[in-house]
Amino acid sequence: MPESVSQYVLKVASRCDLSCDHCYVYEHADQSWRGRPKILDGATVRQAATQVAEHARAHRLDAVSVVLHGGEPLLLGTSGLNEILRTLRTVIDPVTRLDLRVHTNGVLLDETLCELFADYGVQVGVSLDGDRAANDLHRRYSDGRSSHEQVLRALMLLRKPEYRHLYAGILCTVDLENDPIAVYEALLVEAPPRIDLLLPHATWDEPPRRPEGRPMPYAAWLGRFHDRWIADGRPVPVRLFDSLLAAWEGRRSGTEAAGLDPVDLLVIETDGAWEQADSLKTAFEGAPATGFNIWDHSVDEAAAHPGVVARRGGLAGLCQTCRNCTLVRACGGGLYAHRYRTDNGFDNPSVYCDDLKVLIPLITARPSAVLETQRTERPPWSTNGLPERAFDMLAAGPGDRSAMAWLADAHALVNRPLIAAAASCIERTYGDLRRAAEQAWELLSRLDLEHPSAMREVLTYPYVQFWATQCLRPGRGEALDLDCAHLAGVAAAVAQRAGVEAELILPVRAGAIFVPSVGAIAVDERAGRTSVVHVSASGLTCRHATGARQAVRRVTAAGMTLTVDDVDPFRDCQAWAPARRLSPPEWKAWRTAIPAAARQLAAEVPAYADVVAAGLRSVVPMRPGPAGRNQSGTARNAFGALALALPDDVDTLSALLVHEMQHVKLTALCDLFDLFDKADPGRYHVSWRADPRPFEGLLHGTYAHLAIVELWRSRARKAPDGEARRHFDMYRSWVEEATGILLNAGALTPLGGRFVNGMRTTIETWADDQ
Amino acid sequence: MDSVAQPKTAGQVTDLGNTLINLGNVPLGQLARRFADGDAIVVGVVSRITGDREAPSRLRVMSFSSSI
Numbered sequence: 022m023p024e025s026v027s028q029y030v031l032k033v034a035s036r037c038d039l040s041c042d043h044c045y046v047y048e049h050a051d052q053s054w055r056g057r058p059k060i061l062d063g064a065t066v067r068q069a070a071t072q073v074a075e076h077a078r079a080h081r082l083d084a085v086s087v088v089l090h091g092g093e094p095l096l097l098g099t100s101g102l103n104e105i106l107r108t109l110r111t112v113i114d115p116v117t118r119l120d121l122r123v124h125t126n127g128v129l130l131d132e133t134l135c136e137l138f139a140d141y142g143v144q145v146g147v148s149l150d151g152d153r154a155a156n157d158l159h160r161r162y163s164d165g166r167s168s169h170e171q172v173l174r175a176l177m178l179l180r181k182p183e184y185r186h187l188y189a190g191i192l193c194t195v196d197l198e199n200d201p202i203a204v205y206e207a208l209l210v211e212a213p214p215r216i217d218l219l220l221p222h223a224t225w226d227e228p229p230r231r232p233e234g235r236p237m238p239y240a241a242w243l244g245r246f247h248d249r250w251i252a253d254g255r256p257v258p259v260r261l262f263d264s265l266l267a268a269w270e271g272r273r274s275g276t277e278a279a280g281l282d283p284v285d286l287l288v289i290e291t292d293g294a295w296e297q298a299d300s301l302k303t304a305f306e307g308a309p310a311t312g313f314n315i316w317d318h319s320v321d322e323a324a325a326h327p328g329v330v331a332r333r334g335g336l337a338g339l340c341q342t343c344r345n346c347t348l349v350r351a352c353g354g355g356l357y358a359h360r361y362r363t364d365n366g367f368d369n370p371s372v373y374c375d376d377l378k379v380l381i382p383l384i385t386a387r388p389s390a391v392l393e394t395q396r397t398e399r400p401p402w403s404t405n406g407l408p409e410r411a412f413d414m415l416a417a418g419p420g421d422r423s424a425m426a427w428l429a430d431a432h433a434l435v436n437r438p439l440i441a442a443a444a445s446c447i448e449r450t451y452g453d454l455r456r457a458a459e460q461a462w463e464l465l466s467r468l469d470l471e472h473p474s475a476m477r478e479v480l481t482y483p484y485v486q487f488w489a490t491q492c493l494r495p496g497r498g499e500a501l502d503l504d505c506a507h508l509a510g511v512a513a514a515v516a517q518r519a520g521v522e523a524e525l526i527l528p529v530r531a532g533a534i535f536v537p538s539v540g541a542i543a544v545d546e547r548a549g550r551t552s553v554v555h556v557s558a559s560g561l562t563c564r565h566a567t568g569a570r571q572a573v574r575r576v577t578a579a580g581m582t583l584t585v586d587d588v589d590p591f592r593d594c595q596a597w598a599p600a601r602r603l604s605p606p607e608w609k610a611w612r613t614a615i616p617a618a619a620r621q622l623a624a625e626v627p628a629y630a631d632v633v634a635a636g637l638r639s640v641v642p643m644r645p646g647p648a649g650r651n652q653s654g655t656a657r658n659a660f661g662a663l664a665l666a667l668p669d670d671v672d673t674l675s676a677l678l679v680h681e682m683q684h685v686k687l688t689a690l691c692d693l694f695d696l697f698d699k700a701d702p703g704r705y706h707v708s709w710r711a712d713p714r715p716f717e718g719l720l721h722g723t724y725a726h727l728a729i730v731e732l733w734r735s736r737a738r739k740a741p742d743g744e745a746r747r748h749f750d751m752y753r754s755w756v757e758e759a760t761g762i763l764l765n766a767g768a769l770t771p772l773g774g775r776f777v778n779g780m781r782t783t784i785e786t787w788a789d790d791q
Numbered sequence: 792m793d794s795v796a797q798p799k800t801a802g803q804v805t806d807l808g809n810t811l812i813n814l815g816n817v818p819l820g821q822l823a824r825r826f827a828d829g830d831a832i833v834v835g836v837v838s839r840i841t842g843d844r845e846a847p848s849r850l851r852v853m854s855f856s857s858s859i
Contacts (some may be wrong), residue, residue, distance in 0.1 A: 181831045210817050212832055434814060435840055441822035442837045462823075469819040476819075493841050658840070692840055 024333060025080035026324050028286040029073055030299060033061040033105055034092035035291045039126050040163035043194060045222045046092065051302035051309065058291045060097055065293045066105050068315050070112035076320035077117040084118040089143070090288075090299070095129035099137055106141040122146060122189060126160070127175030128168050135184045144189035147175055149211065151193065151204035158196055176211045190215030197230065197238050201246040209256065218243065218261040220278075222303035225362035225372050240379035247383060262384050269351040269385045280353040283333035287323055289315060295323035298332070304361040331367070332357050340368045351381045415686055416779025418727050419628040425635040428689045429481065432660045435692065436480045436489065440465075443492040446505050453551050454506040457526035461509035464516065464523055472519035479514045482538045483639050483662030484591040490658045491591065503528050506551070507591070510536045513556050520558040526551045527563075530590055533571075534563055541588050543569035571602055578616030579623050581634035585611050585642060586662075592641045594656035595664045600642040607667075611642065614667055618675040625735040629679045629728055636661055637682060653677045655684040657692075676732055683725040696720070696773030705762050708755045716768045720777075723759040726752055727780050734787060757784050 035057040037047070046054055061069075077085050087109060094102070106121065113119045123138065127147040138145060150156045153169045160168050179188035191213040193204065208216050220239060223229040231238055247262055260276060267273060268280030277284050277298060288296040293315040301308040311326040323329065331338055339354040354360060355371020362369050371377060411424035444465075447458045469476050479485060488511075491497075492504050506528035513536045516523040527534040529548050533541040536554075539561070544552045548565035555562045573584050586592050587602050603611060622630035641664035643652060651673055653665035663681035668674050690696065697716055704713035707722060714722065730752040736745035760781040763769065769777060814822070814832065825833040 177825075177828065177830055185831070210814075435836060437817075437819060438814060438822050438826065438833045438836045439840060441819055441833070442826045444819075444823050445827050466818070466820040466823075490841050493837070 024283065024285075024324055025082060026076065026285055026287050026320050027082050027084065028086045028088075029069075030088050030090045030286065030288040031061070031066075031069060031105075032057075032091060032288065032290045033066075033089050033094045033102070034096045035059055036096060037091060037093040037126070038096060038128060038162070039093070039160060039168055041126075041159045041161065043159040043196075043221060045300060045303045049222060049303040050227075050305045052306060053290075053302075053310070054092070060101065061105065061291045063104055063108070065291070065315070066108050067112065068293065069289045070109050072315050072320055074113045074116040077113070079321075082117050084120055085113065086120040086122065087113075089121070089123040091124075093126055093129070094123050095125050095134060099133050102134070103137055106137070106143065110141060120144075124148070124192070125175075126168065126172065128171035130175035130178060132178065135178055135187065138187050139184065143187065145179060145187050146189040146192055146217075147172060147179070148192045148194075149176070149208065150196065151199050152207035155196065155199040155204055155207065158198055159194075173211070176213075180212055188214055190217060192217040192219060194219045194221055195239065195242060196221065197232065197235075197242055201242050202249055205246050205249050209253075213257060215258045215260060218246070218259060220356070220359070220373055222300055222356075222358060223372050224304055224359060225369060227303070228372050237376045237379045239373060240376040240383075243376075243380050244383050247380075265351045265381055265384050268353060269381070274353070277332070278356045279351065281335045281350060282353070283335065284329070284357075287320065287329070295320075295326075297326070297328045298357060300356060300358040301328075303358050304367075305363075308358075308361075340370060342370050342374075346370075346378075348378060348381045351385065352377045412776075413779055415690065416776040417783045418731060418780070419626070419632045420686060421628070422631055422635040425632055425686075428686065428693075429636065429661070431693055432486070432689060433477050433481045436486050439486060439489040439493075440480060440511075443489040443505070444508060446492045446501060447508075450502040450505045452502070453526070453549075454502040454528055457506040457528055457551050458508045461506075461512040461525055464525065465508065465512040468512065468515045468519060468521065472515065472521065475515050475519035478518055479511060479538060481638075481661070482514075483659035484586070484589045484594065485511060485537050486660060487594045487656060487658045488537075488591040503530060503550075507535070509554075510534070513554055513561065514539050516556045517558070517561065521556070522558075523556045525554050525556065527554045535588065535590050536561060537589055537591070538573055538584065538586075540570060540572040543567045543571075574608065574612075576612050576615045579619035579630065579634065581619060581637060583615070583637050584639040585615070586639045587642050592639075592662075592664075594659050595641070595643065595654040597643055597652060597654065597664075599664060600644050600666075603642055607642075611667060614671060614674055615640070617671045618678055621671055621675045622679065625675070626679065626728075626732050629682070629731065632686075633678055633682050636685060637678070638662060640665065642667065651677060653681050655681050655688060657688050660685065660689050660692075676729060679728040679732060680725045683728045684721055687721055687724045690776075691717070694772055695770050696776055697770060698768045701766065701768035703766055703768065705766065707759055707762070716763075716766060719759060720763060720773075723756055723763060723777075723780060726756050726759070727783065730756055730784070730787070753784060753787060756780065760784065 035054045036059050042048055073085055073087065089105070097105070109119065109121065121141060121143045123143050124146045148160070149172050150158065150160060153167065156169045156172065157167045162168060178184055191208055191211060193208060193216060195218060221229055229239065235241065250259060261278065264274040264276045264279040267275065273282055274280030277286065284298070286298060288299050288309065290296055295311045295313040295315065295318060296309040297311060299309065311323055311328065313323045313326065336344055336349065339349065343349050343354040352371065355373055355377060357367060359371040359373055360367045360369045411420065411427055414420045415424050444462045447455060447462060450458060488504065488507055492501065497504065509525045509527045513525050513527065517539060529544055529550055529552055533543045534552055534554060535541045542561065542563045544563060544565040545567050553564045571588050573586050573588050575582055575584050587600055593599050619630065619634070622633060638661035641662065643664050643666040645666045651666065651668050653663060655663045663685060665677050665681065668677065697720060701716045703716055705716065705719045706713050707719060709722060709726065730749065733745055733749035733752055737749040760777055763777045764774065814836065822833055826837065
């Protein structure tokens with residue numbers, strides 16, 4: 022039985038609507054496109070489909086893959102593509118599983134075509150060489166216009182929820198002119214499911230461009246791309262790197278550009294000709310030709326062509342240099358076309374051999390286990406980017422500094438789209454407040470590019486996130502004008518932190534202008550609804566200042582620095598009103614109590630103390646609670662902040678701090694991951710509340726009390742026979758009972774189950790604690 | 792655990808971890824344009840954070856007194 026073929030490139034158009042000067046189809050040695058029909062006709066596609074189906078039946082293939090290719094396949098339009106896809110499905114589907122793909126430059130992709138591809142289950146790959154500058158180096162129309170905007174529009178379509186499942190990935194051709202990091206970032210922004218990095222086609226006759234003084238420039242370029250990709254935790258599969266590593270480790274490379282796997286691919290041209298790999302067009306005129314066609318020759322006959330057979334020869338089919346090379350199992354001698362030289366054909370190493378020799382050790386030096394985690398389907402409890410160890414440590418109780426850092430980073434990233442969305446509200450505001458917001462947005466957009474760390478510091482100040490969510494609440498009416506203009510306060514804070522001089526119009530609220538994390542300046546009546554503020558490295562000056570200022574005050578102790586914010590207008594994010602500006606004696610009490618509580622936590626529960634120090638950025642003083650009760654709270658949209666009324670003793674304050682930090686952490690996790698079914702209608706009785714609790718309330722209460730158990734456990738060890746022991750027993754039994762309720766409610770996701778089991782394990786280890 | 796529930800979050804971004812990595816380097820101005828254009832990823836992140844997930848009790852009056 023001859024070798025089977027399961028992958029077909031079906032040329033449905035031999036012309037293209039772009040005129041990319043690096044295209045191997047039109048610009049390299051083989052010019053056979055000139056004599057081909059412009060499009061594949063109905064009879065040819067039916068015959069091609071019949072050949073593929075018969076071969077699949079004869080070889081009992083489980084699946085075949087057909088890639089619609091060109092030229093530009095979308096030139097056929099909806100009607101032409103519909104006919105082709107219907108024929109392929111009708112003829113091949115009854116025989117074997119058909120994987121359909123289309124590779125396009127994207128410029129003609131629209132919703133109608135996406136609907137068509139959705140109907141036929143066609144995956145879409147799009148070519149993009151990086152950011153606009155990179156893309157415009159080659160990917161232009163014949164009149165020189167850029168195609169970048171059209172390609173981005175196509176990719177945006179593919180990111181839509183209804184078409185996301187069609188998005189196969191991006192193909193990017195390497196060009197040394199482009200900065201690899203800029204290319205990486207531009208591609209990642211498009212959220213592709215996969216990136217295919219392609220070396221530009223070249224041969225020993227027409228070698229790739231190598232600037233003087235830059236040895237192995239392609240290895241250097243790909244190495245930088247790879248290093249950044251590794252540093253980011255391999256956020257997306259990159260086929261070239263994955264394939265080289267897979268081949269090195271003895272797995273299938275999945276591409277003819279790497280490894281020694283036999284080539285399993287044929288091309289069908291628009292005239293029905295069977296051809297070898299498309300890339301051979303770069304070698305010489307007629308290089309891909311077989312002399313066979315779909316009318317007179319079967320797949321088996323085409324696959325028996327000496328050129329096809331030569332690419333199935335594995336190590337024995339390579340030149341002596343490659344056979345002696347220790348890296349050959351990774352590169353497989355490189356892409357067949359890249360080995361060509363006029364005087365001895367393909368009996369050479371790849372023209373990129375020297376680059377591959379540098380690149381392969383770089384890639385294979387990385388632990389493959391990490392790659393496997395990325396490559397394989399994620400288990401149902403996937404933590405989606407959060408290291409599993411960090412997730413499990415959070416579930417067990419305190420977590421650690423690295424977990425808090427991850428949560429903080431995630432919230433820094435969350436806040437960016439939130440702020441951008443809040444800025445979109447500007448167009449619904451009016452008058453001087455609108456002008457204030459517009460001016461601020463312009464400055465903020467610039468500061469974002471020029472001073473990213475100052476930007477991050479301010480955007481992650483807890484009450485900035487709450488402010489952004491307030492702007493986005495529906496039905497804000499005139500309040501939106503004032504809230505949206507707070508963008509100017511945010512911009513002023515970033516400018517001051519970055520040391521950038523600026524003049525901004527700030528909104529006046531309750532007789533003052535407010536700058537988050539900095540403070541407030543009282544203004545007189547002349548100010549009206551706005552006042553002009555000058556920002557410089559030395560501070561803020563305000564045109565209508567009365568002289569009264571309220572700086573946001575800070576406490577530093579036991580490895581942590583936090584604000585005690587009794588100024589920010591958006592600190593009022595609890596159900597209970599915050600305290601007014603603290604009097605000097607009250608402030609003295611706060612700045613004494615917090616360091617004392619931090620020291621106590623460090624002594625009693627050092628792991629929790631560490632997490633409080635790492636994650637707590639601000640405390641809002643609240644008004645005293647009802648007599649004999651302590652009150653505290655956290656707000657969902659103020660990560661890193663908590664609010665409390667200062668209790669009378671340090672023991673209680675330290676307990677409130679760890680208790681509330683549990684809520685801060687769990688709220689952050691719930692923002693990022695689905696731990697439970699939000700639609701669960703159940704109400705659950707718990708020991709610490711008289712009223713039945715919704716599932717989320719039960720989860721939060723349990724997690725908060727887990728920290729309290731550990732605190733009393735520590736205290737009970739010092740005084741085994743006292744009240745501490747009684748408290749430890751009580752809280753431990755509460756948490757044990759509550760974790761049982763959570764696990765049996767049927768409302769946890771797999772990841773949520775893992776989280777609650779983590780709590781449960783902690784509690785169980787303390788069952789015999791004496 | 793007897794059974795597990797699948798999240799009922801149709802239309803929401805659920806794997807926010809990876810999504811955020813992809814958004815990390817997008818300039819603020821471009822994020823605003825993508826939000827205005829209805830970009831599924833940007834809108835998905837925003838709606839997840841501002842969505843109707845029940846907030847934890849925003850204030851806790853501790854049921855245990857100073858003997859906590």
